[in-house]
Amino acid sequence: MAVKFFGQFLLEKGTVTSDLLLKAVDLQDSINLKFGEMALDLKLVTESDVKRIHHAQRSEDLLFGDMAVKLGILTGEQIGQILEQQKKTHLRIGEALVRVGALSAEELPLRLEEFRVDQAPYVTAQIVIPAGVSHPEVWEICADLSAKMFQRMVGMPCHVGECVLVDQLAQGAFVAGIDLMGGASARYFLAVSEQLRNRIARAVLTEEDVTGEPEEVLEDTVLEFINIVCGNVAAKAAQRGIELAILPPFSVQTGADGVKVPVGSYGLCFPLHLADGERAELTLFVKS
Amino acid sequence: MKKVVIADDSIASARQLEKIIAGADDFEVVAQARNGLEAIKMYQVHHPDIVCMDMNMPGMDGITALRTLMALDKQVKVVMVTSLGGVGDKFTESIRLGAKAVVSKPFEAEDLLKTLRGL
Numbered sequence: 001m002a003v004k005f006f007g008q009f010l011l012e013k014g015t016v017t018s019d020l021l022l023k024a025v026d027l028q029d030s031i032n033l034k035f036g037e038m039a040l041d042l043k044l045v046t047e048s049d050v051k052r053i054h055h056a057q058r059s060e061d062l063l064f065g066d067m068a069v070k071l072g073i074l075t076g077e078q079i080g081q082i083l084e085q086q087k088k089t090h091l092r093i094g095e096a097l098v099r100v101g102a103l104s105a106e107e108l109p110l111r112l113e114e115f116r117v118d119q120a121p122y123v124t125a126q127i128v129i130p131a132g133v134s135h136p137e138v139w140e141i142c143a144d145l146s147a148k149m150f151q152r153m154v155g156m157p158c159h160v161g162e163c164v165l166v167d168q169l170a171q172g173a174f175v176a177g178i179d180l181m182g183g184a185s186a187r188y189f190l191a192v193s194e195q196l197r198n199r200i201a202r203a204v205l206t207e208e209d210v211t212g213e214p215e216e217v218l219e220d221t222v223l224e225f226i227n228i229v230c231g232n233v234a235a236k237a238a239q240r241g242i243e244l245a246i247l248p249p250f251s252v253q254t255g256a257d258g259v260k261v262p263v264g265s266y267g268l269c270f271p272l273h274l275a276d277g278e279r280a281e282l283t284l285f286v287k288s
Numbered sequence: 289m290k291k292v293v294i295a296d297d298s299i300a301s302a303r304q305l306e307k308i309i310a311g312a313d314d315f316e317v318v319a320q321a322r323n324g325l326e327a328i329k330m331y332q333v334h335h336p337d338i339v340c341m342d343m344n345m346p347g348m349d350g351i352t353a354l355r356t357l358m359a360l361d362k363q364v365k366v367v368m369v370t371s372l373g374g375v376g377d378k379f380t381e382s383i384r385l386g387a388k389a390v391v392s393k394p395f396e397a398e399d400l401l402k403t404l405r406g407l
Contacts, residue, residue, distance in 0.1 A: 005379065204300050
């Protein structure tokens with residue numbers, strides 16, 4: 001069980017075929033216009049405006065709408081109008097599956113309820129992110145799914161403590177990191193004790209005893225753990241319209257001086273309180 | 289007995305997959321690859337019935353390797369086993385390219401074997 005999207009859930013259940021699912025996705029793609037396409041459709045921009053915006057985006061990392069406002073092509077009010085129209089015309093995958101004949105209209109609510117039950121373990125809990133940090137919802141998901149995966153994969157109940165701003169990375173016997181990029185950017189770190197690393201290794205390798213395992217393998221289990229956490233974070237963020245890519249995970253050498261939060265980033269630290277008095281530290285270097 | 293190639297850069301993940309797959313009476317793991325390019329080479333050497341492919345690997349990634357394998361042999365059975373399986377775009381891209389299934393991590397051993405037996 002993992003974070004999934006509705007079409008995947010139906011395909012795995014054998015409710016729809018891959019051909020019909022792809023047909024429904026194609027229908028969505030033809031109806032759900034991207035921001036720039038919708039702006040064109042509403043005649044709020046011209047083709048040459050779009051070219052100008054795309055050209056400017058090559059030298060400055062801004063979203064289409066933000067760049068259009070910066071260049072004086074669109075007003076804030078027009079941005080709202082475009083977003084509203086996108087929302088109004090958005091075709092969800094369930095409805096698209098009905099339209100292509102993969103599901104009946106009567107069946108859809110039943111399947112959605114099954115999906116809701118399947119995904120209930122991954123509903124995000126309330127976690128407070130300090131004010132001023134961009135994309136707080138993504139970092140809430142990071143903390144929440146880290147805790148849920150400790151329960152799900154390692155079998156250790158986990159409670160997320162209060163998030164605090166930090167200026168350097170928490171120390172641990174082993175620290176694993178992974179980069180999240182795209183609609184939101186951060187470096188994700190998990191610091192664990194040797195004992196907790198071995199608990200993770202036993203769970204990932206499904207071995208009762210890991211004392212004879214090489215260090216490389218033990219550390220790799222923590223890398224795999226955060227890879228799975230962040231893959232599921234990307235899936236959850238995508239459900240909220242934020243596209244994230246993840247790079248392969250890596251081990252971190254903290255050294256005697258520790259690792260400082262880079263200039264222009266926020267350091268968010270979440271203590272993860274685990275069963276048996278164990279504790280891990282999740283730290284995010286979030287680009288502002 | 290069906291032959292399986294596992295392609296995963298994570299030693300831990302590859303070990304987990306091997307334990308599950310090789311532990312079943314009807315499958316045999318014939319080779320392991322650490323990236324997409326190695327997976328293609330292993331496929332050409334061993335001609336397995338199934339390739340279990342991670343999506344996110346350094347060097348040639350799983351999606352590129354899937355595309356290449358499908359170009360080499362349209363009958364190849366590739367199952368993407370990945371933490372990114374729940375990302376809608378990645379999932380549909382894999383299915384569109386010809387993957388027979390996408391298994392999201394974390395998964396249960398029985399679910400993975402059921403998927404492999406259903407191919």
